[in-house]
Amino acid sequence: MTETGHAQEFSRGELMTAVAARALRDGERVLAGTGIPQVAATLAKYAYVPNLVILVENGYAGAIPVHPFVGTSDNRALYRSTIFTTFLDMNGMVLHRGKVDTGFLTGMEVDMYGNLNLTVIPSYEAPKVRPSGGGGANDIASLSDRILVIMRHERRKFPAKVSHLTCPGYIDGPDGRKKVGLRGKGPEFVFSNLAVLGFDEESKRMNLISLHPGVTLDEVKANTQFELILPERIPTTEPPSVEEQRLIREVIDTSGYYTGWKEPKIVWWGKE
C-alpha cells in the first residue's frame, strides 16, 4: 500500500513544503495564500491531517483539488468546496473574529522579530522593487492565532529589520504586538529552504531549530543579516517521506512549479 521511509533524493523546495505541512495540526483552521503555503496545506490534509480545515481568502473552504492549480484564483483549487462565500465572511467573520488558528504566509523579507515585508524595497518614498503587495497578508498576520512563514533563505531576504513592515510579527520585542493592540500570538516557525527556524520564548528573536540535510551552519549564517540564537545541539531536519514526495510529485505540484522538483513549464493544466 503506502511505502514508508524517506525519499532518496528531493529538492529543497520539496523539503521546505513537507516540513511546513508537518506543522499543521489536525482539526485546526488554516488560512493559506497562493504558492507554497497552499501546496503545503493541501499536502498536510492529504497526507496526515484529514480534518485540517483549509480556508481560502477568496471565499471557499473544504476544497479537495485533484489537478495542480495556478493559485487560489484558479478554479482547480476550489474543486469540491463545501461553501462559496465572500471576503466579508471568510476574512471578516472567521479571520477577523479570531477563529483562524494558523495563518500561512510568504514574502519578500523577514526580520529577526518575524515581521514581514510584502510591499516595497528599499522604502515607500524611493521604491525600487515592488512585488504584488500584501493583499490579505497583513490581515492574516494581525489576526491569526499563530503564523507560519515560508521564505527562501537568502541574505537580502533576512535583514535585521524589514524595509517596510507589511505584516507584524513581534514588531520589536515580546510585548510588541500587545502594545499596538494586536490579538494573536504571532509567528511560530519560519520554514526556509536551508533550515527550520523559530522564535525564542523570552526575547521573541529568531532562533535556529534545525538544519536541512546537507546544509551547514555557515551557509545559514552567511544568508542571514542578523545573529540567530542557536541551540546547544543543532538537529537535522527530517527529509520528506516517500509518501509526502509522491503526493507532491503526482498530485499537487505535478509540474514542479512550486517545489522545484523539476524544471517547471506551465502547460495547460488538464481536466483529465
Added chain:
Amino acid sequence: MGVKETKSKLMTLPDAANLIKDGEYLALGGFSITRCVVGFVHELIRQGKRNLVVSEDIGGLDLDLLVGAGCVRKLIASGGSLDSFGPIKRTMDAFLKKKIEWEEYSNLGVEFKYLAGALGLPYIPIKSLLGSDLVKYLPPDACRETTCPFTGEKLLLIRALNPDWGIVHVQRSDPMGNAQIDGPRWDNIELTRASKRVIITAEEIVDRAFIERQPELTAVPDYLVEAVVHLPFGAYPTNCYKYYDCDFPHFQHYVEINQTEEGFKKYLEENVLGVKSFDEYLDKWIDIDKLKKLKTHPILGY
C-alpha cells in the same frame, strides 16, 4: 394579474462604458485571474477614459490593463497579481514611477471600507493594519487610531468607500439586472451595495422567471443596477466558474510581453485599441481548439 416589470436595462457594451465619465470613481469586481471585468475595461480604454479613481481589493488583469493604458489617476487596493502566472507589472511599474497615487490597505481594509460604505456608515473599526507601516502611508483623512469607548482596546477607524460605479461580471442576469454569481463572490456583494450605481456584464441573459425559481441565488438585485450588458466571454482570458477556464497561453503571452512598457503597448494595440469591438478581440484568440480547452467540464467547473 400582477405587475408587469418591463424596465429592461440591457444596453450595448459601448453604451454602458459611455456612462462612465472622466475622473469618476470605479470599483472593479474582479480578482487576480478570476471573473475580471476585462470586456468592460477594454471598452473604457477604447473610449479613452482619463483620470479615473479605481478600486479593486486584489488587483487582476482588468486593473493592469486600465493602469497600463494610462486611464487611472488613483488606486485603492491591497495589492494584486496574476497568481502564479506573474505580476500585474503595469500597476507595480506605475507605482514605482509615481504615475499613480496608491492608497494601500490590506484585503480586509478595502473590504471593510466597502462594508462601511454599503451600510451607509462614515467609518468602521478594524483590528488589522495596527502596528504596520501601511498605516503610515495612508492619507491623513483615511484612518484614525483610537481606543474603544466600551472596552478600551485599540482600534483603527477607516473611512467608508462609496464608488460612483461598481462593475461586476456575472454568469447570469435578467434584463432588469437581477444577477446570479456562480462560485466565490469575494467583495462583490459589499462593492455593489456601496456603489452609487452598478453595471453588470453577464455571460447569459435569462428571463425573470428563471430568477424567480431560486431567488436565494441572486447576488445583485435589480434595484441596485443601472445597466446590464450581455457579454459572453466578458472575463476572458480570466476564468469564469462553470463557464470557461483561464487561457494559460494567453496569460503566458501577457506576462512575457508585459515585462516592458513597449511590450504592453504592443499588446494593447493588438487586443484593445486596434480592434473595433470585444468580439473582434475574442475572435483573434479563440478558435475551435481553444474553445474546446476553455470549455468547462460539467462537474469540475473548469
